[in-house]
Amino acid sequence: MSREQLAVERARKAFLTGRSTVLENRIRQLKNLKRLLVERQQEIAEASKKDLNRSEVGIQLYETLTLEVEINLAIKKLKEWAAPRPVAKNLLTMADTVYIKPQPLGVVLIIGAWNYPWAVTIQPLIGAIASGNAAVVKPSEVCVHSAKVMEELLPLYIDKELYPVVTGGVPETQELLRQRFDHIFYTGNCTVGRIIMEAAAKHLTPVTLELGGKSPCYIDKNCDISMACRRITWGKYSNCGQTCIAPDYILCEPSIQDRVIQEVQKSIKELYTENPKGCPDYGRIINQRHFRRIMAMTEDSAIAVGGENDESDCYIAPTILRDVKAESKVMQEEIFGPLLPVVPIGGLGDAIHFINQREKPLALYIFSHDNKVIQRLIDETSSGGVLANDCLVHFSVSSLPFGGVGNSGMGCYHGKFTFDQLSHLRGCLIKKLNMEGSNSMRYPPHTHKRLGWARFFLLSDLDLGWLGRLAFIAALVAVAAVVLQNYMA
Structure with missing residues (x-):
């Protein structure tokens, strides 16, 4: 039996004991997970520095702080999320108990990504624990040091049978995908996403x-371009551009292209100094393979700013490309690096057409003072999420669902959305073995009179209020059996 198969079987066996479903145990595991993030911050930061050249403050700001927020929310709201949820009734079910009961799915596989190894791996785990599941955690092998720390630390703080960590590369992931899970949660690219979906389908x-x-990032010519470009610069070059919701390219009218480039360049110096290579807040490309992939994208575009690089250090300077065409290499796939193409377009209508001609993105960014411009882009395009006049920060709002649409993904998470995503929302209807007369309309022989009663009970939309519903239920109980039995036959 392989190591991967053994981990899954142990997780399944542990889940069947029922201990993951006990609310007090869920809360205990979440508190322990938070302790890990606080007590082992140094080990987490050192691994992140080796993998991505991220500073200790940076790892907290972009990863562990958001995880602490998620854990606090889950602990605070868990009893509410896990409780039965009453639902609206129709006239036929007024006297019945009708509700939704969230239940754990079973054993979840979580496959993390390397760009934010803690945030995108542990955040789904928080939801898996909160919703009462067991979970097999597979950190990305690309972030070698972070994966090793995760493998060492998680079993010290949370139930190692319910939440085993499996490390390794492609063979180990393939072996995991051959096992049966109750849900698979994957963060990464479309190519692997298709492989995972195919394996899950079996x-x-x-x-x-x-x-x-x-x-895409649309800049309205009438907005505060200086402020917009500062926020875009931060969103684009954080983590050296290796962010799934980074603004990938700018759409703007030709009349403001030079101003946009000038302001982004100014912001690069402001945020990352005259020498980004020596700036502790500017990261590195994860490895040389991705370095070469990103540099190849610049071959047929004009570099307006930056372009300096050092393959031995996996360093690419914050770079701006100007007059970029739709057919340019940099526009054919997600950049996932510190290149910012500026694509001149005719105006708002052309921007909407340009966006709609391509795959649906994970995020859409709009910079404008005009609410009509913002609303038109929201109404006439499709994306996983929309953010106006800022970048990235919608990821930190737990009350918003975070997820893609079409080619950018399926399903969503964060806060209660993760809990619901990893739960079976079981519909429950509890009737009493009485009032059989009210059921007569559904029993043969089927007559037009019985159909008429069925239409009345199913199509009536009465908003009687709380007292009205009580009075109606009392009247229904008293009259239904007599009336329906006497007059529906």
């Missing part, structure tokens, strides 16, 4: 896919 396993894409 067991009819539902999936959540967070896949990214080319997120």
Whole structure:
């Protein structure tokens, strides 16, 4: 039996003990997970520095702080999320108990990504724990040091049978995908996403896919261009551009292209100094393979700013490309690096057409003072999420669902959305063995009179209020059996 198969079997066996479903145990595991993030911050930061050249403050700001927020929310709201949820009734079910009961799915596979190894791996785990599941955690092998720390630390703080960590590369992931899971949660790229969906289909396993894409950024010529470009610069070059919701390219009218380039260049110096290579807040490309992939994208575009690079250090300077064409290499796939193409377009209508001609992105960014411009882009395009006049920060709002649409993914998470995504929302209807007369309309022989009563009970939309409903139920109980039995036959 392989190591991967053994981990899954142990997780399944542990889940069947029922201990993951006990609310007090869920809360205990979440508190322990938070302790890990706080107590082992140094080890987490050192691994992130080795993998992505991220500073200790940076790892907290972009990863562990958001995880602490998610854990606090889950602990605070867990009893509410897990409780039965009453639903609206129709006239036929007024006297019945009708509700939704969230239940754990079973054993979840979580496959993380390397760009934010803690945030995108542990955040789904928080939801899996909160919703009462067991979970097999597979960190990305590309972030070697972070994966090793995760493998060492998680079993010290949370139930190692319910939440085993499996490390390794493609063979180990393939072996995991051969096992049967009750849900698979994957963050990464479309190519692997298709492989995972194909493997899941063999067991009819539902999936959540967070896949990214080319997120457009439209700048209205009448907005505060200086402020817009500062925020875009931060959103684009954070983590050296290796962010699934980074603004991938700018759409703007030709009349403001030079101003946009000038302001982004100014902001690069402001945020990352005259020498970004020596700036502790500017990261590195994850490895040389991705370095070469990103540099190849610049071959047929004009570099307006930046372009300096060092393959031995996996360093690419914050770079701006100007007068970029739709057919340019940099526009054919998600960049996932510090290149910012500026694509001149005729105006708002052309921008909408340009966006709609391409795959649906994970995020759409709009910079404008005009609410009509913002609303038109929201109404006439499709994307996983929309953010006006800023970048990235919608990821931190737990009350918003985070996820893609079409090519950028399926399913969503964050806060209660993760809990619901990894739960079976079981519909429950509890009737009493009385009032049989009210059921007569559904029994043969089927007559027009019985159909008429069925239409009345099913199509009536009465908003009687709380007291009205009580009075109606009392009247229904008293009259239904007599009336229906006497007059429906």
